[in-house]
Amino acid sequence: MVALQTCLQSLPELLNLQQELKRKQEQRKNYLAVCGDTGCTAWGSKHIKDVFQQCLEQKGLNHTTGLKFTGCLGLCESGPVVIVFPQGIFYQKVRESDIEEIVEKTLLQGEIIDRLLYQDPVSGEKIIYAGEIPFYRKQERVLLADNWSIDPSSIEDYLALDGYGALGRVLHSMSSAQVIKEIKDSRLRGRGGAGFPAGLKWQECNEMVSAQKYIICNADEGDPGAFMDRSLLEGNPHSVLEGLIIGGFAVGAAEGIIYIRAEYPTAVQKIRLAIGQAEALGLLGENILGSSFNFRIGVSVGAGAFVCGETSALVASVQGRVGEPRQKPPHLAERGYNNRPTVINNVETLANVPHIINRGAETYRLTGTKKSGGTKIFSLVGKVNNTGLVEVPLGMPLREIIFAIGGGIKGGKAFKAVQTGGPSGGCLPASMLDLPTDFDELSAAGSMMGSGGMIVMDEETCMVDLARYFLKFLNDESCGRCFTCREGLSRMLEMVEAITKGQSSMVEFELLKELAAVVKDSTMCGLGQTAANPVLSTIRYFEEEYRAHIEEGRCPAGVCRDLISFNINAELCNGCGACRRKCPAEAIEGESKTPHLIRTELCTKCGICLETCRYHAVNKL
Amino acid sequence: MINFMLNGLDVAVEKGTTLLEAARFYGIEIPTLCHNEGLSPYGACRLCLVEIGEPGKSRLVTSCTYPAQEGLQVRTHSERVVKTRKVIIELYLATCPSSKTIQDLASRYHVTRVRFRRKHDDCILCGLCIRYCNEQMQGKAIGFVNRGVERRITTPFNRKFEECRLCGGCIYICPACQARCQGPQEGSGVCNACLNLSPPCLDHFGDAMCYMDPCVACEQGRKG
Ligand SMILES: Cc1cc2nc3c(=O)[nH]c(=O)nc-3n(C[C@H](O)[C@H](O)[C@H](O)COP(=O)(O)O)c2cc1C
Numbered sequence A: 001m002v003a004l005q006t007c008l009q010s011l012p013e014l015l016n017l018q019q020e021l022k023r024k025q026e027q028r029k030n031y032l033a034v035c036g037d038t039g040c041t042a043w044g045s046k047h048i049k050d051v052f053q054q055c056l057e058q059k060g061l062n063h064t065t066g067l068k069f070t071g072c073l074g075l076c077e078s079g080p081v082v083i084v085f086p087q088g089i090f091y092q093k094v095r096e097s098d099i100e101e102i103v104e105k106t107l108l109q110g111e112i113i114d115r116l117l118y119q120d121p122v123s124g125e126k127i128i129y130a131g132e133i134p135f136y137r138k139q140e141r142v143l144l145a146d147n148w149s150i151d152p153s154s155i156e157d158y159l160a161l162d163g164y165g166a167l168g169r170v171l172h173s174m175s176s177a178q179v180i181k182e183i184k185d186s187r188l189r190g191r192g193g194a195g196f197p198a199g200l201k202w203q204e205c206n207e208m209v210s211a212q213k214y215i216i217c218n219a220d221e222g223d224p225g226a227f228m229d230r231s232l233l234e235g236n237p238h239s240v241l242e243g244l245i246i247g248g249f250a251v252g253a254a255e256g257i258i259y260i261r262a263e264y265p266t267a268v269q270k271i272r273l274a275i276g277q278a279e280a281l282g283l284l285g286e287n288i289l290g291s292s293f294n295f296r297i298g299v300s301v302g303a304g305a306f307v308c309g310e311t312s313a314l315v316a317s318v319q320g321r322v323g324e325p326r327q328k329p330p331h332l333a334e335r336g337y338n339n340r341p342t343v344i345n346n347v348e349t350l351a352n353v354p355h356i357i358n359r360g361a362e363t364y365r366l367t368g369t370k371k372s373g374g375t376k377i378f379s380l381v382g383k384v385n386n387t388g389l390v391e392v393p394l395g396m397p398l399r400e401i402i403f404a405i406g407g408g409i410k411g412g413k414a415f416k417a418v419q420t421g422g423p424s425g426g427c428l429p430a431s432m433l434d435l436p437t438d439f440d441e442l443s444a445a446g447s448m449m450g451s452g453g454m455i456v457m458d459e460e461t462c463m464v465d466l467a468r469y470f471l472k473f474l475n476d477e478s479c480g481r482c483f484t485c486r487e488g489l490s491r492m493l494e495m496v497e498a499i500t501k502g503q504s505s506m507v508e509f510e511l512l513k514e515l516a517a518v519v520k521d522s523t524m525c526g527l528g529q530t531a532a533n534p535v536l537s538t539i540r541y542f543e544e545e546y547r548a549h550i551e552e553g554r555c556p557a558g559v560c561r562d563l564i565s566f567n568i569n570a571e572l573c574n575g576c577g578a579c580r581r582k583c584p585a586e587a588i589e590g591e592s593k594t595p596h597l598i599r600t601e602l603c604t605k606c607g608i609c610l611e612t613c614r615y616h617a618v619n620k621l
Numbered sequence B: 001m002i003n004f005m006l007n008g009l010d011v012a013v014e015k016g017t018t019l020l021e022a023a024r025f026y027g028i029e030i031p032t033l034c035h036n037e038g039l040s041p042y043g044a045c046r047l048c049l050v051e052i053g054e055p056g057k058s059r060l061v062t063s064c065t066y067p068a069q070e071g072l073q074v075r076t077h078s079e080r081v082v083k084t085r086k087v088i089i090e091l092y093l094a095t096c097p098s099s100k101t102i103q104d105l106a107s108r109y110h111v112t113r114v115r116f117r118r119k120h121d122d123c124i125l126c127g128l129c130i131r132y133c134n135e136q137m138q139g140k141a142i143g144f145v146n147r148g149v150e151r152r153i154t155t156p157f158n159r160k161f162e163e164c165r166l167c168g169g170c171i172y173i174c175p176a177c178q179a180r181c182q183g184p185q186e187g188s189g190v191c192n193a194c195l196n197l198s199p200p201c202l203d204h205f206g207d208a209m210c211y212m213d214p215c216v217a218c219e220q221g222r223k224g
């Protein structure tokens, strides 16, 4: 640790330190990775780590065995997760009582503890090694790869994996033009939503003449259900910092800002810690690594509004004004933070940068598609067997992500649709499953890449209800500044709600389509411009479902409460009374041992009776 | 000078001119609600949309904020613009039917029906009053609060505010507060709606604001 007290003055000093730390880590090949991210922490993994620590100390193993409290290891639902290295033995749902046994048997003797192994939900097979779990095996983990071996609160771990080596290379042997060319050649496109080529964005800002420029890392991540940026910040914060510093060098900024939402307290704390460590080592500050480049990073904590992820609203928020977009142009490359040229990049975009410099653009772009290089992290959620963060090469077909990695639909039900791109993305049906996950292909299909949300739906989802749900979210999050977003979305929501209640007509349906197109075409910022996507894409692929609601007053998926009703089949009902006792609305009546009856005027259509009845006597119509 | 194409014509304007200014200079009419020459552009009413770019790759932008650029192709009355603008006016009519300005716009742009549910949200949140107060009077006596459909204009903490100099500019500039002519009534043959006017700002501000006497929103004064 002595070495870390000093400030690195040159590239050779950095390389020496990396080597020294690498040697140290090699002496400690045995280590335990305990997941310390949100999911596992909720399962009590902090306590598990502490008990491991005590146990190792008692047995005098703490000098030979490492213990890392890591970022997210994926598979959050089986937490707390513990991986025993060097073998990579994967244990799930680890309890305090298992710890002694793990140390005694697995760590010291290499024995496997069968009951803690992960069982594949599809094949039922038990799997020993982390790398062999189908969920991981079919992924190509580049950005997330190091989460297994890095303790996010330790800069040593990052340095031992050649961390900040890309920064050293950039500062000592590359010009800003060369860095920009490398990023352009890599075909890296922004991972925050719009998919704008990152190299081009840097170049535009680089070419601006100004005494001061800024680069901002967008860590607002407001999409419900998305957590890829968070897992990068909490699992490997230094990779984001390194990307940000290199970006600062490329565009000619002396100051970087990380804009992070207040709902991510752990990420805020880890990134602040990481900045402090980098400053102490001279990787931030004046004359970094002996070069003439000066760079500082500040953290700005947002109060959590979805629209603050939009770049001009973000700048307003950082400056302490109301988080509201403004009309562009002027673009931020011209007039951004403090009215100076500013670049805003997403967390994941920046985390890619060190990899591009290290591996070279040529190698980097071998992964991905012709127009966009690299991997993308998706947050795969919904009705799939394996949920979690999935990192795959860009262009991988949806089918492969959902079925090969996600393990298919839960409960053997049929696939119906997948919503990509978060709330303002679009819904794609089964016929589009072979579509490659690429920015342009998804947009052409009426959806978008967005920041990588992926919500899988089965046959029991009503597409009209789904459109209503996302529309409601966006209507709530609209800042209300521009008329067509504020008024247009609230009118659209009203119309879609009328459809789910069976109170609409085909004339109004046509009007909804017309209005949706106008909203998409005429609003000020990205929120409004994409807000019609859930409605337009569900209409495009599931129009018959809308028609069933409107023309027949029927919800084919049986979701919209106003269009369904419950009754009891008197022939199957034996009068056990289970449903009567459970009904929260007291809408079921009947004598014991005689068929019961649902009083429709009292029924709230919650469906509890249907779930309760063991004799299949309750029908949903 | 910046040379660009405006509805197929080669035109030249000074650098920094917006498309709206350029179009008006060349005698082309573009409707606006949130624009005023003396105030900074705001881009919120969306009425001033024009189509820019090559056909096929074109998009709609607000002419009140978009600067003229060399070689740009601009169409102020293309089918796409006209269609979008009509739906926007229809939406305004459904939201704030009592504004004479909006009713006049509807006639001018041939909007002859309202298919949306009628509301009576008098304020259209164009922000003219706020910018007037802030930029012309250096008053900052009013501003926006809340978000989305909850957005409103009010004084700080909804209280009477000494920064307000009772200039009445906010009411003067408002496109929604104006006299509401309803046409001659049956029987009497006169409209007289002005006599019963209570500007929408009164509903919001309660006692917070002045209330001119006579009210500048209506020459007659609201107390008649
Ligand atoms: C309503 C809205 C919300 C957004 N939220 C985010 C966000 O949470 N995180 C993010 O990185 N980008 C978000 N974006 C996209 C950003 O505006 C911007 O495109 C991105 O940060 C640019 O970085 P990139 O080029 O690296 O992708 C949002 C955009 C809109 C319109």
Ligand code: FES
Pocket: B031, B032, B033, B034, B035, B042, B043, B044, B045, B046, B047, B048, B049, B062, B063, B064, B065
């Ligand atoms: S005048 Fe341009 S948006 Fe209102």
